[in-house]
Amino acid sequence: MTQNDLRRMFSARAVRRSPWRAAAETFCLLCIAVLAVTPLAASSAPARRAAIIPIHGVIDTILAHTVERRLEDARRDGINVIIFEMNTPGGGVVPAVNICRMIKNLPKDTLTVAWVRPEALSAGAMISVACQKIYMSRASSIGDSAPIIALPTGPVELGPTERAKAESPVLQEYRDSASANGYDPLLCRAMVTLGESVWWVEKGVERRFVNDDEKKKLIDDVAEADRAWSLVTHFVDPISGARRELQQPIDGPTTLLTLSQSEAVAFGLASGLASNESELTEALNLAWEPKRLDVSGWETFVIWLNSPFVRGVLMAIALAGGYIEFNNPGLLVPGIVAFVALAVFVGAPYAAGLADAWTLVALVIGLLLLLIEVFVLPGFGIAGVTGLVLVGASLIGTFIPRTPGDPPFSLPDPNLLWNALQTGVLVMSSSTVAAGIGILFLMRFAPHLPGARRLVLATPSASMTPAALSSDRGAHVGDIGVLVTPLRPGGQARFGQRIVEVQGQGSFVDSGARVQVVAVEGSIVYVRPVEELV
Structure with a gap:
C-alpha cells in the first residue's frame, strides 16, 4: 500500500466521522456558551436593595409627611424593596389613605x-393591606379598622347613616388593595364593618371564606349526604406546627x-x-x-411641638407674657417670651407642612389692623x-391640616375640618383659662418672690396715696399737661419739665391740646382732654 493510498483511507475515515464530531463540537460549544452567559445574566439582574420605614404611633398628617419624605429618600437611593415596620394603634383616615396612595x-x-411588629390596628391595618406582602412578628395582631369620630372630648357614637358615610372611603381603599395584592376581600371587609359573619369552609383541599348567605347555599340548604362543602x-x-381548633x-x-x-398566616x-x-x-x-x-430628630421635635398639649402651653405663655408686658411697658422679658411663644405656636404647623398660607396672611392682616x-x-x-377676628381665625386655622400636594389657599379636607376646628x-x-390662672397667680404671689416683683404691681397699702403710687411715673392723678404728640390713643404729654408716655381714653386728640391725668395703672398714665372734663 502506497503513501497516497494511506492518505486516501484516512481522509475517508475523517469524512465518515465528521458529522458526529461536528455534533459533539456544537454541543460542547453550546454548553460553554450557556455556562458563560448564566453568570452574566445573573450579574445583570438588578440587585434587591431594601429599606425599613417605621410607622410607629398614631397616624396623623405629620407622620404622613415623614413617610413621603422617607419614600423619596428611598427612591433616590435606588431602593426597590420597601418594608413598612408597623407598630400603630391607628389614626386618621385621611392621612392613612394618603400613605396608601403613596405606596x-x-x-x-x-x-x-x-x-407587623407588634400591631397594625385600624388605619395601620389599612396601610398594611396596601402593601404587596404582609409578615407578622410573633405575638402580633392586625385588624379592627372601623372608623370612629374622635373628638378632643372623646369618641362620638355614630348613627347608621353617619357610620355608612365614614366607612365608605375605608371600604373602597380596602377593596382596591385586596384586588391589587390578592387578599381576600371578605376578610378585609370584616375588619371595617359590623353586621356580617365570616365563615371558613372547605371542599377537599380547597378552602374559602364566605358570608352567611353563601354558607346557607353551600351547607345549610344542602342535604347532608349531598354536601360538598363543610366548615x-x-x-x-x-x-408550633400543631393542629388548633377553629371557632x-x-x-x-x-x-x-x-x-x-x-x-393571619393560616388565613x-x-x-x-x-x-x-x-x-x-x-x-x-x-x-x-x-x-x-427613621423619623429624623427634627421631625420628632416638630411632631412634639404640634401636639395639642404643647401648643396649648405655648399659647398660654404668649397670652400671659403679653398681658404682663402691656401692663408693665419696658420690662422686655415678658414681651420677648410672649413673642417667641407665639412665633413657635404659629411656626410649628408650617414647619410640619400642615398649615395653609391663608392662616399666615390672616394673622399679618389682623395684627396690622x-x-x-x-x-x-x-x-x-x-x-x-x-x-381680633382675623387673628383668632388664623390661630385656630393653624390646627386645620393641609392635604399633602395641594396648592396654597386650597379648601381643607371636609373629613378633617370639623375635628380640627374643635381641637x-x-x-x-384652655390656653386662655390657663393664662388667666397664671396671671392671677403672679398677682398674688409674685410680689413675694425674689426677682419676680417687677412682673406685677404689689397691692398698695393703706398708707400709700395716689400721688405716691404715680410719683415714679412722672405724673399724678389730676395733673394737667400739654400734648407734644398726637394722642392716637397713645402719645406723649409734657407735665412741667417732664415728658410722659400717656394713653388716651376716647377720641383722637391733636398735639398741643391740654390734657389731665385721670388714672394711673401700673406704668400706664391715662389722660383725657381738659375740655371733656369741664
Missing part, C-alpha cells in the same frame, strides 16, 4: 412589605375582625412570620439586611374688631 404609586418594580374545624399553627364563625356580626399572627392574609430583621431578610431572600429610614386701631384710629371700632377651639379656650 400604590411607587414604581412597579418596587416590592412593598408590611412588617373548617382545625388549622395548623405556623409557630366558627371566625368573625361575628357584632365584632370587628382582628387576627393574631397565627390566624392567607400574611405571607409568613418574622420576629427580627434577620428572619425577615431570609424570608424575603435579600442579600443583606435592609437599612432603616390692631396696630392701626391702637396708634391711628380713635376708640375701638371696626378695625379693632376685624383684627383648635378647645386648645385656645
Whole structure:
C-alpha cells in the first residue's frame, strides 16, 4: 500500500466521522456558551436593595409627611424593596389613605412589605393591606379598622347613616388593595364593618371564606349526604406546627375582625412570620439586611411641638407674657417670651407642612389692623374688631391640616375640618383659662418672690396715696399737661419739665391740646382732654 493510498483511507475515515464530531463540537460549544452567559445574566439582574420605614404611633398628617419624605429618600437611593415596620394603634383616615396612595404609586418594580411588629390596628391595618406582602412578628395582631369620630372630648357614637358615610372611603381603599395584592376581600371587609359573619369552609383541599348567605347555599340548604362543602374545624399553627381548633364563625356580626399572627398566616392574609430583621431578610431572600429610614430628630421635635398639649402651653405663655408686658411697658422679658411663644405656636404647623398660607396672611392682616386701631384710629371700632377676628381665625386655622400636594389657599379636607376646628377651639379656650390662672397667680404671689416683683404691681397699702403710687411715673392723678404728640390713643404729654408716655381714653386728640391725668395703672398714665372734663 502506497503513501497516497494511506492518505486516501484516512481522509475517508475523517469524512465518515465528521458529522458526529461536528455534533459533539456544537454541543460542547453550546454548553460553554450557556455556562458563560448564566453568570452574566445573573450579574445583570438588578440587585434587591431594601429599606425599613417605621410607622410607629398614631397616624396623623405629620407622620404622613415623614413617610413621603422617607419614600423619596428611598427612591433616590435606588431602593426597590420597601418594608413598612408597623407598630400603630391607628389614626386618621385621611392621612392613612394618603400613605396608601403613596405606596400604590411607587414604581412597579418596587416590592412593598408590611412588617407587623407588634400591631397594625385600624388605619395601620389599612396601610398594611396596601402593601404587596404582609409578615407578622410573633405575638402580633392586625385588624379592627372601623372608623370612629374622635373628638378632643372623646369618641362620638355614630348613627347608621353617619357610620355608612365614614366607612365608605375605608371600604373602597380596602377593596382596591385586596384586588391589587390578592387578599381576600371578605376578610378585609370584616375588619371595617359590623353586621356580617365570616365563615371558613372547605371542599377537599380547597378552602374559602364566605358570608352567611353563601354558607346557607353551600351547607345549610344542602342535604347532608349531598354536601360538598363543610366548615373548617382545625388549622395548623405556623409557630408550633400543631393542629388548633377553629371557632366558627371566625368573625361575628357584632365584632370587628382582628387576627393574631397565627390566624393571619393560616388565613392567607400574611405571607409568613418574622420576629427580627434577620428572619425577615431570609424570608424575603435579600442579600443583606435592609437599612432603616427613621423619623429624623427634627421631625420628632416638630411632631412634639404640634401636639395639642404643647401648643396649648405655648399659647398660654404668649397670652400671659403679653398681658404682663402691656401692663408693665419696658420690662422686655415678658414681651420677648410672649413673642417667641407665639412665633413657635404659629411656626410649628408650617414647619410640619400642615398649615395653609391663608392662616399666615390672616394673622399679618389682623395684627396690622390692631396696630392701626391702637396708634391711628380713635376708640375701638371696626378695625379693632376685624383684627381680633382675623387673628383668632388664623390661630385656630393653624390646627386645620393641609392635604399633602395641594396648592396654597386650597379648601381643607371636609373629613378633617370639623375635628380640627374643635381641637383648635378647645386648645385656645384652655390656653386662655390657663393664662388667666397664671396671671392671677403672679398677682398674688409674685410680689413675694425674689426677682419676680417687677412682673406685677404689689397691692398698695393703706398708707400709700395716689400721688405716691404715680410719683415714679412722672405724673399724678389730676395733673394737667400739654400734648407734644398726637394722642392716637397713645402719645406723649409734657407735665412741667417732664415728658410722659400717656394713653388716651376716647377720641383722637391733636398735639398741643391740654390734657389731665385721670388714672394711673401700673406704668400706664391715662389722660383725657381738659375740655371733656369741664
